[in-house]
Amino acid sequence: MAAQHGPENIRVNCVAPGMVYTPMVRGRGLSDEMRKARVGQNLMKTEGDAWDIGYAIRFTCSREARWITGLIMPVDAGTTAGKAGRPALKADTLAETNFDASNSKL
Template identity: 40%
Template sequence: MQVAIVTGASSGIGFGCATKLAEQGMAVLGTGRDAERLGDLERAVGDPERIATIAVDLTTDDGPRQIVDAAIARWGRIDFLINNAGVGKPKPLHETDDESLDYFLGLMLRAPFRLAREAVVHMQPGSAIINITSTFAVVGGLRGGAYSAAKGGLTSLTRHIACQYGPQGIRCNAVAPGVTLTPMVASRLEDSRFRKINTEMTPYPRLGEVNDIASTVAFLCSEGASFINGQEIVVDGGWTSTKYLSDFALNSEWVES
């Protein structure tokens, strides 16, 4: 039985990835900071032989090792690592203080780096690491600030791992979601400016859903993706790769703000 570690698995994209991989027959170790919410994941999978969780702060010095040790102690192997844990609501460069900078980089770049470093020594040929980045790692993004910096660094880390460990049969790819309907995004969609930027500039007629990302991750863990390495797959309905504007945006009257 293959074993996957999924960080940030208590909600949103991480929860979707964990349940999707479990549905495909894998054993999953889900991590997060809230033990009660991780209990929801255990109940959703419903098979104690294939699900375990660990409540841990990834940014602590011993957090990554605790996670890897838990997977090895439970199942004796690690086949897939899904670095998903993240946080939103960044600020632009000039509004970002050092505390916020350190937090974003610590959670979304330093922690995945350290967790991959701990996990890769246990991985055998056919294993893979998948890093969840962002469209803001592709285009920079207004108000991206430390978030864009962290996710961009994670993209570069992805390519390094792919190059360094590919000869051992260990792949590494990134999945870059666009705006995806999760609890973290729900409040931001109440901001009309944020909503317009995403809905009126996406050529596909809906926003992203958790299953869109989870299905892409599941594919990258499958035999069908065994020759995909060092890639960043953008899942955003065409937001980053087109100059699309909706009819509403094109035909609206523009006024100075």
């Protein structure tokens, strides 16, 4: 859509919200234990709320974002960037998986 509407100077962006705490979630009986578990799944170890999503939407509509189109912005405290608590790769593992460009014919 961004490619289609760009020539018309129409920006098309998407805010992809993570698991945030809202009145709807509270009304469905989310326990304190479940809230803590959800917080543990993101990289920032914080709980988001509807305001966090609203601020992201406000930014994409702002003058400061005038040159941004085709964006999918995850607002999830890093959940989609990587698994929280994932152990770092060992150097030997990295060496085994690295591409050797010296054998490549470009």
